[in-house]
Each structure stands twice: as C-alpha cells, then as structure tokens.
Amino acid sequence: MELIDGNLIAAAIIAELKAEVAALPGRKPCIALVRVGDDPASVSYVKKKEKTAAEIGIAGRIHLPPVTITQAELFALIDQLNADPGVDGILVQSPLPKHIDEVAVFRRVSDKKDVDGFNTLNLGKVAQEDETGFVACTPAGIMALLARSGIDLKGKHVVVIGRSLIVGKPVALLALQKKAGANGTVTICHSGTSNLPAITRQADVLIAAIGRAEFVTADMVKPGAVVIDVGINRVPDATKKTGYRLTGDVEFTGVSAIAGKITPVPGGVGPMTVAMLMSNTVKAFRQNRSA
C-alpha cells in the first residue's frame, strides 16, 4: 500500500504557483475572501486561505460582514467585487447564515471570478469539457491528486459514492472527460444504491464522498484499488482533549491493508482544495487580463 500524500502534493502546487506569480509583470492576482459572521470553522478556513494566498504572492482582500447582513446587502458587496477590475477571484465562505440563499449567492458571483466553481455556468462547462470554466476545488483537487500520483483513468472503472453537487457529480464528469488522464468508465452510487458492495468492489478507483464516518470497509474494496477519501467526519473520542477525532468516509486500517494507493484523512484531499482555489485565482487573473 502506498499513501497518497495530499500535503506534499498541495505544497508542490503551491510552490509552482508561487514561481508563476513571481514571474508575472505588474499587478499581482487578487482574491476577495468574504466571510459572513464568526463561525469558528469558517474563521479557520478563511485564515488558511489568506495565509496560502500570501505565501504565493496573491493579494487577499478580506471582507467580514456581520452575521446580520441581509441578502440584498451581500449581493451589493458581491456586485461591487464583480465590477472591481482589481479583484480576480471571489470566494464567499460557506456555510452562510440561514436567512441567506446560498445557491443564489453563488450564482451572483460573476462566472469569470467564480474561483470556487459553484456558479451554474461553470458546472455546465465541466459537462461541456470547456476549459475556460472553473472547476470546484474539491473535485479539481481529486483529479490533481490522481494525476500527480501517476494514476491514469483511461480504461479504468471509477466508482464514486455520493452524488453531491460539490463533489460527486463534478468529479464523475471530470473522470469521464475525453482528455488525457481521464477517459474513465464512471459509476455514481449513493444512499439509494442496491447492493453497493458488489458495485464498489468493481472499482479500480474508488472515490468516497458520502459523508458517513468509516462507511467504506475492506469488504467493499477490490485488492489493489486506488481509494480516495473525501470525507471529514467528527467521531466522539474520549481520549482526545477536544472529545472527538477526525475520520474519513473510509475505515482506514482495514482498507489500507488491501488498497493499492489510498489518501489519509486528514492530509489527503483536504489540503488540495486550498491549492486548487489558488490555482483557479491565477487562472482567473490570466483569463480576465487577456479578455
């Protein structure tokens, strides 16, 4: 079994972006990071994004509207950022307060600055294999992990567990694309799938994005398969100071004993998402400049 080290691969991508940005003449790329309220997880995520941007040489503009902001006020902020030629990418940190329609907010972000890849138009472009679009960071991160681990999906059977809009569907569409490295045969399973283990056991590459702690067990995996674990779940653990530990959607001890390659949690897919956000920001900068 070989561990796919997301920290290492993300660090390599960040180093490449840093060199790329350093070579850019004139104004550097800029990402606007919008965080509504003070949700502790969001505070930590935005901090991480800000830090990574700074490391690469991407300017970060932080906007911290209060949790009481109205949808109209948030739209006004987004419109202002959409119109600002000094802003290349816009990230609105999820989750948003309940009184705000998250999908409407994601749609409000200009598709040309949608570095999160949640805009409907960019999702359509993934299906169309239109490279001018932005791919959502988690599925893009999974594809980068596979590519940089030397895993070519051509002729392979890729089984995705989970049909979310953020991971399952886009990663299925990416694995299916006609381009080099992709070209997989793709099956999408979910909570309503009958006889799931019989299907997952056919996977040459198994992508678990179902959001259930240690759901994928060794009996569900073909020996030698590549296993990508997208889950981040908190399970109670009295031995930890926090009272919980983080675990993926894969029962790591059992599955790693038979898998060919596997991502750990944490340190697998997680670090890739921030790297891909930065990669999208540099792409947005280049595209909007040349437009």
Place this chain on the structure above:
Amino acid sequence: MELIDGNLIAAAIIAELKAEVAALPGRKPCIALVRVGDDPASVSYVKKKEKTAAEIGIAGRIHLPPVTITQAELFALIDQLNADPGVDGILVQSPLPKHIDEVAVFRRVSDKKDVDGFNTLNLGKVAQEDETGFVACTPAGIMALLARSGIDLKGKHVVVIGRSLIVGKPVALLALQKKAGANGTVTICHSGTSNLPAITRQADVLIAAIGRAEFVTADMVKPGAVVIDVGINRVPDATKKTGYRLTGDVEFTGVSAIAGKITPVPGGVGPMTVAMLMSNTVKAFRQNRSA
C-alpha cells in the same frame, strides 16, 4: 417482451399539451424555428416541428436564412428573437454550416428561451436539479418514455453507453436525480470502456446512445432488462428504394428476444424529442409570463 411505443406516448403528450394550450387565455405560446440553408434532413425536421406546433396551437415563426449567413448575422437574428417578447422559445436547427460555431450559437440563445436545452446554464441546472431550467429534448424524452411505461429507476442500475453532451451526460444526470422516478445508480460507458459487456449485463435499464449500428447484441443484455435505443443509423440495404434502412444502436431481433421492455427504431425515442420540444416551449411561455 413489451414494446415501448414512442409514437403512442408522444401522441399522448402532444394531446395533453394541446388541451393545456387551448385553456390558456390571451396570446398563445410561440416558437421561433431557425433553419440555415436547405439540408434535406433539416428541412424535414423543421417541417415536422412546425406541423406539431400547429397541431398543439403553438405559433411557429419560421426563419430561413441562407447557408451563406455569417455568424455575426445569425447572432443578430438570435439577439432580435431573444429580445422579442412575442417569442417564447427559440430553436436553431442543427447541423449548422461549417463556418459557424455551433456551440457559440447555442450559447447565444437566451437561457430563458432555450427550448432545445443546449445552453451551458441549462446543462448546469440539470446537474443542480434546478427545475427552472430546460432539459435537452432527447434525454427529457427518454425520461418521459420510462416514466410513462411505469419504470421507476429507484434502486435500479442504469447503464448509459455514450457520453455525448446531447444525450449521454444529461440522461445520466437525470437518472441520478433525487426526485421520484429517478434515484438510479448510474454507470456511463463509452468507446474507451474496458470489458463493456460485463458492465452492460449489470444494467436493469440500458440506454444505448453510441451512434453505432446494432452495436448492442443479446450477449450484452441481462434477461428482463429495459433497453432504450437512442441511435438512428443508416445501413446500406439493396432491397430498399432509398438504398438504406434505418437501424438503432441495438441489434433488435436478438435483444428483443431477451429484454423485458425495448424501444424500436424508428418509433421509440425519435418521436419523443419533438414532443419534449413543444413541452419546453409551453414551459418557457409560462415561466417568462410569470417572471
């Protein structure tokens, strides 16, 4: 084996639309049909669409620019139709002459009048399960055939052969949706799939959209499976006056002997596409009126 009669089901939908349109007060829905040049197949398709619209009570506005029209001129025509409040749906008949970028033309059509469902935004809405969008007519027709034949995809394994943007990908996304009648587990195969028969034999519902005459043979089908044949291929046939006969992607004689239900070619999926185009036009009329 039970035949799924597309002519019958399409006629039922057309009759329902006719009743629905008759009950509408005021101006009736209107579809603009744009046909560039005189390609014989296009002439016949547009005529069929015009006739079906008239039967339902949908007004048809026919635009017949010459094959020499420039892309800019075609864009100007589309812009004019987009802006016209009397036009609810716009269909630009494919194929277009080689000097015109077809995808760019489909994108130029307002997503609110895109009754063909080829606009990138509407494709994204299929992935998002956003019912305000328009679904392309062939995949929508396949789903209607299944629903009206009493086939519920819940817990079923749906295997799609073909990953085109017009059929394979959208029908896969539709079969996967969380709504009633869908909820299938979906596998998408294509020309690069290894050991295809082993996968297709797992299908409870097999959708063939690969564009190769009689490609799916009995050994690739599980006894009792539902088989939907999307192909329309011309094969040479000296016994015919035309010199060819039409055949699907399924070898009908062999497969129909073991399938549970099967669509014929012609008379299966084909007639459904025009019915769904009309259904989309009535939907566009309602949505644009209430907007």
